[in-house]
Amino acid sequence: MEQFYTIQGEGYNTGRAAYFIRLGGCDVGCVWCDVKESWPIDAHPRQSIAHLVAAATADAGRNVVITGGEPLMHDLAPLTAALHEAGCRNWIETSGAYPLSGQWDWICVSPKKFKAPLPSVLAAAHELKIIVFNKSDFAWAEQHAALVGPDCRLYLQPEWSKASEMMPLIVDYVKAQPRWQVSLQTHKFLDIP
Numbered sequence: 806m807e808q809f810y811t812i813q814g815e816g817y818n819t820g821r822a823a824y825f826i827r828l829g830g831c832d833v834g835c836v837w838c839d840v841k842e843s844w845p846i847d848a849h850p851r852q853s854i855a856h857l858v859a860a861a862t863a864d865a866g867r868n869v870v871i872t873g874g875e876p877l878m879h880d881l882a883p884l885t886a887a888l889h890e891a892g893c894r895n896w897i898e899t900s901g902a903y904p905l906s907g908q909w910d911w912i913c914v915s916p917k918k919f920k921a922p923l924p925s926v927l928a929a930a931h932e933l934k935i936i937v938f939n940k941s942d943f944a945w946a947e948q949h950a951a952l953v954g955p956d957c958r959l960y961l962q963p964e965w966s967k968a969s970e971m972m973p974l975i976v977d978y979v980k981a982q983p984r985w986q987v988s989l990q991t992h993k994f995l996d997i998p
């Protein structure tokens with residue numbers, strides 16, 4: 806759908822320069838999704854792997870975030886192999902609703918109520934990022950934390966439109982349950998992509 810060089814705004818790698826590749830197509834249907842224009846899988850021009858790798862490596866940073874849409878609706882083995890061949894570090898943003906494909910250096914799983922994550926993807930996560938939209942999401946977050954590995958980082962990120970309402974609850978929760986951390990969509994405060 807689009808590519809851009811920016812700063813990773815969310816989660817464990819917040820603040821690091823990264824080249825984003827946003828792949829079209831998602832059928833998960835989150836009511837609050839902030840990139841709904843990514844949903845139609847055929848609405849976006851196709852690009853060759855060679856072009857994407859050349860664009861990613863033309864910039865100084867070598868961290869590449871594959872996002873979407875739901876990137877795991879595509880077979881990511883060829884793209885991630887080519888990126889690794891070119892010396893990139895491959896990071897993914899996924900809901901976990903489709904089987905994992907590709908070679909990854911960092912896997913961020915952000916599970917959704919609208920289409921459940923696969924246990925195999927949760928087990929492979931380096932980072933679990935729960936979007937907090939209402940107060941029932943804390944119990945839901947714990948259900949998913951029980952399904953990730955022991956070294957997986959745990960993040961609570963406010964849904965953007967509910968941030969002022971949810972942030973006090975998130976702060977209290979993290980103080981009471983310090984294995985969780987706060988994640989904010991810092992790129993939206995910085996007004997960058």
Ligand SMILES: C[S@@+](CC[C@H](N)C(=O)[O-])C[C@H]1O[C@@H](n2cnc3c(N)ncnc32)[C@H](O)[C@@H]1O
Nearest residue numbers: 837838839873874875898899900915963964965
């Ligand atoms: C647009 S999604 C694309 C990747 C994948 N489909 C997913 O949901 O993980 C990228 C990240 O943005 C988060 N996100 C989307 N809309 C959001 C919103 N309104 N507020 C906070 N986070 C949001 C998602 O949970 C996910 O972690």
Ligand SMILES: Nc1nc2[nH]cc(C(=O)O)c2c(=O)[nH]1
Nearest residue numbers: 812813814815872898992998
């Ligand atoms: N700067 C920036 N960081 C991000 N981290 C995850 C994003 C995404 O949409 O997947 C995202 C995004 O859209 N922009």
Ligand code: SF4
Nearest residue numbers: 831833834835838874
């Ligand atoms: S899974 Fe990701 S891209 Fe798909 S609707 Fe939800 S937030 Fe948007």
Ligand SMILES: [Mg+2]
Nearest residue numbers: 839840872998
């Ligand atoms: Mg985004």
